[in-house]
Amino acid sequence: MPAERSLSERVAAGEARAVARLISGLEDGEPRAVAALRSLHRATGKAHIVGITGPPGSGKSTLTDKLIRHLRGTGARVGVIAVDPSSPFSGGAILGDRLRMQDHATDPGVFIRSLASRGKLGGLSRATAAAARVLDAAGYDWVIIETVGVGQSEVDIVRIADTVVLVSVPGLGDDIQVIKAGIMEIGDIFVVNKADREGADRVVREIKGMLETAAALSMSQPAALLSQGGHHGASALTGTGAFGSTAMALDETGHPILPPIIKTVAATGEGVAELAAAIAAHRSNLATSGGLEARRLEGAVTEMRGLIAYRLLDELEGPKGRELEARLARAVVDKEYDAYEAADILFAALTQGGRA
Amino acid sequence: MSEIENLRKAIQAWNAGVDKAVAKFPERRTDFVTGSGAPVARLYTPLDLEGRGYQAEIGLPGEYPYTRGVQNTMYRGRFWTMRQYAGFASAEESNKRYKFLLKAGQTGLSVAFDLPTQIGYDSDHPLSAGEVGKVGVAIDSLEDMETLFDGIPLDQVSTSMTINAPAAVLLAMYIAVAEKQGVGPDKLNGTIQNDILKEYVARGTYIYPPEPSMRLITNIFEYCSKQVPNWNTISISGYHIREAGSTAAQEVAFTIADGIAYVEAAIKAGLGVDDFGPRLSFFFNAHNDLFEEVAKFRAARRVWAKIMKERFAAKNPKSLMLRFHTQTGGSTLTAQQADNNIVRVAIQALSAVLGGTQSLHTNSKDEALALPTEASVRIALRTQQIIANESGAAETVDPLAGSYYVESLTNRIETEALAYIKRIDEQGGAVKAIEGGFVQKEIQESAYAYQMAVEKGDRVVVGLNKFQIEEGKPTGLLRVDPSVGEGQVQKIKALKARRDGARVAAALSELEKAAKGDSNLMPPILEAVRAYATLGEVSDVLRKVFGEYRPSVMF
Amino acid sequence: MERKIRVLVAKPGLDGHDRGAKVIARALRDAGMEVIYTGLRQTPEQIVTAAVQEDADVVAMSILSGAHNHLFPRVMELLAEKGVDDVLVVGGGVIPEDDYDFLKSKGIAAIFGPGTPTGSTIEFIRNNLKRK
Incomplete structure (x- = not known):
């Protein structure tokens, strides 16, 4: 047997x-x-990983749904990881992204998995990167990671992607602000969804203006942008998008090539072919420019940092960690130690081989 | 000192005294609330109605703003239409039930269709498996419709059809059956529900996306204003919004916001507000809080009249009148001690009558368990007849007017509804507010809050979370014969073999052409059903052109 | 680390009454579970595929149209075909008690009728998981 x-x-x-x-x-x-x-x-590394992020209500799932259809049309197998936030109160979650991907519900060439962020570290889900690797190893040619982009933590999820699509939408009021909040530099492709709505062209113009400004800034003083991103957390140091550490492409006149801005109406499928073409172009560009390797090096850094952060957190939240933490907290309050000393002791206990 | 000042003083003194007593002997609870969770004061007095003019806000029956009712004599003229929603299994079975109801003294028919029919699938569609004839009658073609109304002269009954996404098709079948009986469309009376917006929000039997759905609806408005002048072309429904868990004020707000969207769509399609306005009708729920429900109906009339007059400049008084059908609240029925439901239904039905309804369906006691049996339908109908003939509620117009409490509640619901309508306007109207999930989320919040209140025991539901008993299995429930589906499938097969296939194909291709253009779709649909095209065939043509609606929001 | 309970909440068949399904989805979330909500008009094939891909511990189906005797057993059949034997399957909605025995014989672990407190459903799920 x-x-x-x-x-x-x-x-x-x-x-x-x-x-x-x-x-x-x-x-x-x-x-x-x-x-x-x-x-x-x-066995991993064959799939192309596309990260799609944007504010709630920007139509990411519907866009993903249409993108799946397009990719399936080429015969490719598609895996999707849809990340939604966990409730900070109960730790539970309602994951509803499948709702908008029903057409592919029984297609054997499509695998859809909903993940709750379980975000002890903001929106960074412990398993997102790992889940992408699993789908890669299982032979899915494309892996789409879809996540709500409302803060820096979500950006980290997208950092493990080869191509990052930032979705905005007219009429949300804060769409541009979301981009301003320091995630502009990670976008490889910008999508203005629900483009049949009033104000779509204005959003396109604003994104274009910001990209141009950012490009000019990065040409003159690239370091400034990096340090500007620094206070958002470690991951910003490894920015990978248009203005990250990947060398910016220049056209023949020496001007930077701005990432494409694509108008879509996901509900009707309008613009999805253009989006798919832009993703394909980005993919082949990465392959020829050597950008892919740089990305994946950065992705590996992000993934390792995530693992370390979670390992520390697990140790900290284990019974021994909690016990030591409580004792040290008491000591700080009783003025035996200051918080820095206590943190040194705790860190040493967590990291010095032996479990705390 | 003015009388009102005197009263203010007196009430202050009275309250001080009562508060002292309550400090020693507390009231049953610290917060009293309505069925919808709105706060209820200990006492209502003329002070609560200050600043509201009688003529402007309440007025006289049959006069603007119609707070007191749409007719001047109300039930002194004639009772409301007693209309029991019925239909199950096959057209033959349902035809028998209709004849039973008409014989029992019912004055109008109300057709329940099964889910495949409501979603435009024939009985032989794979998704229809297990659903055929379950919650209503299965109608696949004109042939079934002929059977359904066999022996019922259509110029002598008014027929309400609960049909939405495929409303145009079923209306066309009704017109075609009448033609066969020698009854012209101008002699037809009745209503189609035809309210797609609440399907997206609360009921779920949608087919096409909002835009083409709104076109179908305005096509019906236009066609009927010329050809079927006595037909109520839409029944804008709060019933299902309430069943989905909304409050009373939300029921009014979201229903009227939907109404505004239909009026705007029709005006945009080039119709005059007074051409279709008089044929708009409404459909509300009746729950257990008697006073709040009465106030809800009165507030709804006032809000609609003001909107039609002020926002849409309607001139015809009939355009300003909110006429409505009421059904007692299905979600208030308990599976536990089901006989208690008879009493709930009686209170709810009384609220509809005191609120001035034009027609009424009373639920049967067993509907939390299954479709109702004939015996329980009879009790439900008798409940209406007792209210009409024995309670005295029908003897004068709007008997609760002037009650400080009821008038206060009326004002509160109006204010709350207007605030919601404003928020919906700010989002670009009901269609956008539904697409963005606002309406669904608000309803969901209320539904969850209600459920939690019941589970914590803050809200008592007799027999459910208090006064429970041990019960045996309920017996004598109606069971739909599972062979109905097989029968329908055979019928479709036989029909398709028999009919003039070329005529069907030609009619469907005409329909497709019309759907791609912008002409009225009623004539080609009518031609297709006359040729015995099936409901599924007609709906599939439109699916091909219009696409299908996909819900994009969950809560 | 505590394993999260994952529940697929689905409405098989054509009925659109999702108040109960939404309320239970929310209650399960508030009880700390991860709920995958798939919405209306789910075919048994869709439900089973989703249950597999989402690695659900529980499949909770709500139906008010009367098609339960057809659709619930079909879901169980398809689960068996895929070799899934460790998922707890429960049902709810307007289902006559006369049908409970039949549905249980097909593998539906429990039926929650109208008026069931969400707390009872949560407790049942916690106590009857097939995967520990």
Whole structure:
């Protein structure tokens, strides 16, 4: 009798149940799942990962739905990871993105997985990057990560993507502000969705203006932009988009090539072909320019940092961590230690091999 | 000192005294609320109505702003139409039920269609499996419609049809059946629900996206204003919004916001507000809080009259009158101690009558468990007849007017509804507010708050969270014969073999052409059903041209 | 780390009465579960595919149209076909008690009729998970 196939073998064979189970295991931090993913590591790297982010109500899921259809038309297999926030009160979540992707619900070439951010560290989900790797290893040619972009933490999720699509929409009032809040530099492609609405052209103009300003700034003093992003967190240091550390492409006159801005009406599919073409162009551009390698190096950095942050958090929140933390907190309040000393002790205990 | 000043003083003194007593002997609870959760004061007095003029706000029955009713004599002229929503299984079965109801003294028919019919699928469509004939009658073609009204002269009944996305098709079938009976369309009386916006929000039987759906609706308005002048072309429905969990004020607000959207769409399509305005009708729910419900109906009339007059400059008084059908609240019925539902229905029905309804459906006691049996439908109808003939509620016009409490509630609901309508206007109207999920979210919040109040025991539902008993399994429920689906499938097969296929194909291709253009779709739909094209065939042509609606918001 | 309970909430069939499904989705979220909400008009095929891809611990279906005797068993059949035997499947809505035994014989673990407090459903789910 042949030995039962391992989880990683079943994933590599593209078995939906195994893929789903492995993602759950990674979400829950199961050692068995981590081991399976590690054994799959060499099989990853083939998929092109597209991150789509934008404010709530900008139509990302509908856009993703239409993009799936387009990619399926080319015969490619598509995996989708849709991330929604967890409730900060109960830790539960309502994940509704599948609702808008019903057309592909039973298509064997499409795998849709909803993830709650479980965000102990902002919106950064422990398993998003890992789930993308699993779908990659399972043979999906494209992996779309869709997430609500309301803050810097969501940006981190997108950083593991090869191509980043930033979606805005007219009429939300704060659409531009969201972009201003320091995520402009990560966009490879800008989409103005619901472009049949009043104000779409204004949004396009504003994005264009901001891109031009940012481009001019980065040409003259690239360091300024990087440090400007720095206070948002470590990840901003490894900015990968149009104005990140990836060298900016210049046209023959020496002017920077701005990322494309595409108008779409996701509900009707208008502009989706153009978006798909822009994504394909970005992908081939990355391949020829060597940009892909730079991206993936940065992606690896982001992923490692995430793992370290979560490992620290797990240690901190384990029974021993909590116990030490409580004792040290008491000590700080009683003026035995100051907070810096206490943090040094705690950090040392968490990181020095032995568990705290 | 003026009388009102004296009263203010007296009430202050009275309140001080009562507060002292209450400090020692507390009232049953600290906060009293209506069925919708709005605060209720200990006492209502003329002070609560200060600043509101009688003539401008309340007025006389049959006169603007119609707070007291749309007719001057109301039920002294004739009772409301007693109209029980019915229909199940096959057209033959439903035809039998209609004849039973007419014989029992019912004065109008109300047709319930099964879900495949409501979503434009024939009984042999894969998605119809298990659904055929379950919640209403299955209608696949003109043939079924002929059977449904067999022996019922259509010039002598008024027929209400709960049909929305495919309303044009079912109306066309009704017109075609009448033609076969030798009854002209100008002799037809009745209503189609035809209210797609609340389907997106609360009821779920949509087919096409909003824009073409609004076109179909305005096509019907236009066609009927010329050809079927006595037909109520839409029944703008708050019923399902309330069933989905809204408050009374939200029911008024969202229904009227939908009404505004229909009026705007029709005006944009080139119709005059007074050409279609008089044929707009409404459909509300009646829940258990008697006074709040009465106030709700009165407030709805006032809000609509003001909007039609002030916003749309309607001149015909009939355009200003909010005429409505009422159904008692299905979601208020309990599966536990189902007999208690008879009493709930009686209170709810009384609120509709005291609120001036034009027609009424009373739910049967067993509807939380299954479709109603004949015996329980009879009790429900008798409930209306007792209110009409024995309670005295029908003997004078708007008997609760002038009650400080009811007038205050009326004012409050009006104010709350207007505030919602303003918020919806700011979002670009009801269609946009629905697409963006605002309306759904508001309803959902109310539904959840209600559920939690029941579970915490803040709100008592007799037999459910208080006064429970051990009960056996309910018996004697109606069961729909599962072979109905098979029967319908056979009928479609036979029909398709028999009919003139070339005529059907030609009619459907004409319809497709019309749908791609901008002409009125009623004539080609009518031609298609005359040729015995099936409901699914007609709907599929429109699906092809219009696409299908996909909900984009969840809550 | 505590494993999150994942629940697929679906409305099979054609009826559009989703008040109950939405209320329960919210109550489950507030009880700390992750709810995948798939909305109206779900075919058994769609429900089962979603249950597999989402790795749901629980499938909760609500139906008010009377088509339960057709649709619920179909979901169980398809789950079995895919070799899924560790998902807890529950139903709710307007379902006559006479049908409970039949549905249970097909593998539906519990039916929650009108008036069931959300707390009872939550408790049932917590106590009857097939995967620990």
